[in-house]
Amino acid sequence: MDVWLLQIFNSLSVSSILLLIALGLAITFGLMNVINMAHGELIMIGAYVTYVVQIVFARYAVRSFELYYLVAIPISFLVAAFVGFLLERGLIRFLYGRPLDTLLATWGISLILQQIARDIFGAPNVEVSTPHWLKGGLELLDGLQLPYNRIFIIVLAIVCLISIYFYMYRSASGCKMRAVVQNRAMAACLGIPTSKVDAYTFAIGSGLAGVAGCALCLLGPIGPSIGTYYIVDAFMVVVLGGVGKLIGTFAAAVVIGVLNTTFEFGSTATMGKVLALLMVMAFLQWRPSGLVSLKVRTLD
Amino acid sequence: MITGIKKVQLDREWIFFGLIGAVLLLAPTLLSEFRLNLLAKFLTYAIIAIGIDLLWGYGGMLSLGQGVFFGLGAYSMAMYLKLEAAGGELPDFMVWSGLTELPFFWKPFHNFWFALGAAVIIPAMVAALTGFVIFRSRIRGVYFSILTQALALIVTILLIGQQPYTGGTNGITNFSTVFGFSLADSSTQTVLYFITVICLGCIYLFCRWLTNSRFGKIMIAIRDAENRIRFCGYNPVMFKAFIFAFSACLAGLAGALFVPQVGIISPAMIGVVPSIEMVIWVAVGGRGTLYGAVLGALLVNGAKSYLSESFPDAWLYLLGLLFIAVVLLIPDGMVGLFRRLRKNQKTTWYSPSGVVIQMRSHAEFS
Numbered sequence: 001m002d003v004w005l006l007q008i009f010n011s012l013s014v015s016s017i018l019l020l021i022a023l024g025l026a027i028t029f030g031l032m033n034v035i036n037m038a039h040g041e042l043i044m045i046g047a048y049v050t051y052v053v054q055i056v057f058a059r060y061a062v063r064s065f066e067l068y069y070l071v072a073i074p075i076s077f078l079v080a081a082f083v084g085f086l087l088e089r090g091l092i093r094f095l096y097g098r099p100l101d102t103l104l105a106t107w108g109i110s111l112i113l114q115q116i117a118r119d120i121f122g123a124p125n126v127e128v129s130t131p132h133w134l135k136g137g138l139e140l141l142d143g144l145q146l147p148y149n150r151i152f153i154i155v156l157a158i159v160c161l162i163s164i165y166f167y168m169y170r171s172a173s174g175c176k177m178r179a180v181v182q183n184r185a186m187a188a189c190l191g192i193p194t195s196k197v198d199a200y201t202f203a204i205g206s207g208l209a210g211v212a213g214c215a216l217c218l219l220g221p222i223g224p225s226i227g228t229y230y231i232v233d234a235f236m237v238v239v240l241g242g243v244g245k246l247i248g249t250f251a252a253a254v255v256i257g258v259l260n261t262t263f264e265f266g267s268t269a270t271m272g273k274v275l276a277l278l279m280v281m282a283f284l285q286w287r288p289s290g291l292v293s294l295k296v297r298t299l300d
Numbered sequence: 301m302i303t304g305i306k307k308v309q310l311d312r313e314w315i316f317f318g319l320i321g322a323v324l325l326l327a328p329t330l331l332s333e334f335r336l337n338l339l340a341k342f343l344t345y346a347i348i349a350i351g352i353d354l355l356w357g358y359g360g361m362l363s364l365g366q367g368v369f370f371g372l373g374a375y376s377m378a379m380y381l382k383l384e385a386a387g388g389e390l391p392d393f394m395v396w397s398g399l400t401e402l403p404f405f406w407k408p409f410h411n412f413w414f415a416l417g418a419a420v421i422i423p424a425m426v427a428a429l430t431g432f433v434i435f436r437s438r439i440r441g442v443y444f445s446i447l448t449q450a451l452a453l454i455v456t457i458l459l460i461g462q463q464p465y466t467g468g469t470n471g472i473t474n475f476s477t478v479f480g481f482s483l484a485d486s487s488t489q490t491v492l493y494f495i496t497v498i499c500l501g502c503i504y505l506f507c508r509w510l511t512n513s514r515f516g517k518i519m520i521a522i523r524d525a526e527n528r529i530r531f532c533g534y535n536p537v538m539f540k541a542f543i544f545a546f547s548a549c550l551a552g553l554a555g556a557l558f559v560p561q562v563g564i565i566s567p568a569m570i571g572v573v574p575s576i577e578m579v580i581w582v583a584v585g586g587r588g589t590l591y592g593a594v595l596g597a598l599l600v601n602g603a604k605s606y607l608s609e610s611f612p613d614a615w616l617y618l619l620g621l622l623f624i625a626v627v628l629l630i631p632d633g634m635v636g637l638f639r640r641l642r643k644n645q646k647t648t649w650y651s652p653s654g655v656v657i658q659m660r661s662h663a664e665f666s
Binding site: 281 | 362430433436437438439441442443445446447449450453454457458460461462572573576579580583613616617619620621622623624626627628631
């Protein structure tokens with residue numbers, strides 16, 4: 001019984017991490033069709049921002065140190081969003097409609113950002129201390145403990161998902177964003193400043209990557225190549241989920257998370273990941289456009 | 301009129317090709333042993349680049365998993381070399397991992413010809429299978445790129461995870477002889493260099509013929525308008541799977557040539573990051589021109605080894621800037637840049653009917 005509970009909890013935990021790292025990508029890749037290979041480095045920026053906030057708190061506000069993490073989340077969002085905004089204005093807007101070129105250029109950005117991180121923080125990994133109130137875990141049964149930090153990440157992922165939903169479907173600027181994605185020319189005719197909307201949309205996607213980076217700090221040490229480690233997973237979630245729908249991203253994160261932990265349980269950790277990726281590729285045979293997709297009639 | 305122009309261009313190209321060939325054949329007398337070894341390594345990279353150019357420049361498919369095929373070829377050859385170095389005993393890393401006898405799939409690699417065949421055929425089979433599966437469900441463009449990238453990730457994880465059979469993160473290393481000749485010998489290395497040059501030459505000529513043939517025309521048509529080709533009654537799936545398999549074949553051969561000259565193969569050399577670097581060689585040289593791919597592979601790697609010797613930290617910045625600059629400033633690569641500089645006017649293109657039309661930049665094809 002507790003084995004199953006633990007399995008379910010682990011699946012949820014992995015799914016929530018996948019959801020966090022893929023949410024931002026679901027916006028930049030899924031909605032805007034921009035292949036942002038530097039997405040992983042935006043995650044890295046979020047992680048390092050958390051690290052810096054921690055240092056600042058340890059130096060100037062020792063008394064309220066325990067709260068540093070709550071401050072770090074919005075700051076990582078803002079910093080990553082700002083970097084994303086610069087990226088969109090400085091580079092990506094020249095490359096709309098050339099997805100493969102965007103891929104190469106953003107890969108260049110990712111190399112540069114990684115090297116910058118290496119120069120500032122050094123090549124070895126740095127440790128972010130988990131705040132006291134996230135240490136330990138919830139004792140459910142004897143010998144079955146659910147770590148607080150994992151529970152926190154699950155909650156964080158759900159909060160992010162819900163806020164993005166409300167932003168996209170219940171706010172005026174979210175409505176503009178969807179309008180630009182669906183029919184740019186028509187949106188422009190109606191007076192929506194499309195290039196401004198592009199920049200904001202990209203910034204929001206990047207900011208979410210920053211939040212994901214902040215969450216990853218709870219799981220282990222962070223280093224300059226933390227982004228490369230997660231980028232393929234993030235892309236697989238978005239591709240499996242189907243482009244342009246949040247619900248698809250959510251479902252895909254859950255599916256891959258469950259597959260991952262289930263296979264891992266039956267074999268080794270590496271085989272678990274390999275089998276999960278193979279399953280995703282096999283599934284795309286059956287539904288090439290992912291779990292959920294917008295129906296369109298265009299061919300080329 | 302057209303034939304006249306074509307003939308002049310052809311002659312010029314042959315002279316160019318002959319010159320390059322002469323320089324490459326004379327290189328062993330001009331370069332130090334270390335530099336020659338480096339050049340040989342770059343030439344194996346050039347073979348991969350030709351494969352990527354066929355796939356991307358002509359076929360319009362950007363594979364981010366070429367490192368996998370390179371790795372499959374390299375590992376096949378490394379397995380043979382390792383067995384020869386171990387001299388009938390169990391390879392050292394297997395002993396360290398606690399294996400007591402050779403795994404069954406290692407056994408055929410005692411034979412050199414089997415290893416060489418496997419280095420070419422296994423990548424081709426893997427590519428043909430994945431390609432068929434991907435293209436059949438009409439996955440293309442960036443989705444193809446992402447899936448091949450996932451393939452690169454899967455293979456790297458597998459290689460690292462199966463330490464007893466693959467040497468794990470360290471890869472396979474410590475070779476001594478090939479065919480009984482010592483690998484440390486400079487004469488062996490020179491012979492290997494010549495083999496590489498000849499392979500590259502033959503592959504270049506073959507691919508040149510292929511791209512100018514009817515098959516090449518269909519390839520370009522698929523790149524530019526796949527659906528129209530479908531409506532014309534062709535089945536693009538088979539064509540695309542074939543090109544993918546062929547480019548994998550070339551990458552595998554490059555891997556087989558690479559290992560005896562460099563003496564090591566590890567997952568770090570074939571994973572996601574190296575696979576993307578392979579693409580930039582072609583982008584820098586110029587897509588859709590085979591010699592551009594060769595040029596790009598040599599230039600980028602030459603710059604890399606020069607710069608990482610002199611300024612090890614700056615190299616990653618420069619590589620990053622190179623990616624951005626190529627895409628923004630010279631989307632048609634060095635070859636396109638030369639063309640523009642030489643003519644200093646809009647490049648013209650002769651259509652089959654003899655009418656001069658404006659040439660589209662390759663960027664539009666992507």
